[in-house]
Amino acid sequence: MRGIIQRVFVLAAVAVAAAACGGDNESSPPARDGTTCSAEAIAADLDLSGQLLAATPTSTSCDGHWAIMVWDVPGDSQRLVRYVGTKWTTYVNFPHNVCWSNAAADGVPADLRHYFTSR
Secondary structure, three states: OHHHHHHHHHHHHHHHHHHHHOOOOOOOOEOOOOOEOOHHHHHHHOOOOHHHHOOOEEEEOOOOOEEEEEEOOOOOOOEEEEEEOOEEEEEEEOOOOOEHHHHHHOOOOHHHHHHOEOO
8 A cells, every 4th residue: 555655646746847847838947047948939049941930849858958849740840959059059850860979979968869870
């Protein structure tokens, strides 16, 4: 019984933490340095064209410096973006051929490694 109660408390803590973080697509709170992880704010900084201008963006894995962005359009609209100076810029569009050693040298966080080839 004690194990079940502990699991319930853990699940409740996770739910509270997730709610406190806000959704990726809603008005996300600013990161530590004041940058925002809001998909709309990130998209507004990017040099978009064509169907992406009218599409709905989604941001994931955002830490205030790096984020994965994708739009609700046919095909692969996913890209890795980074915050440089005062705005978000595209680091790579998917698919790409950037290897992990180059990405790591550019400061890409280790939790995004699975988006890169190993060589």
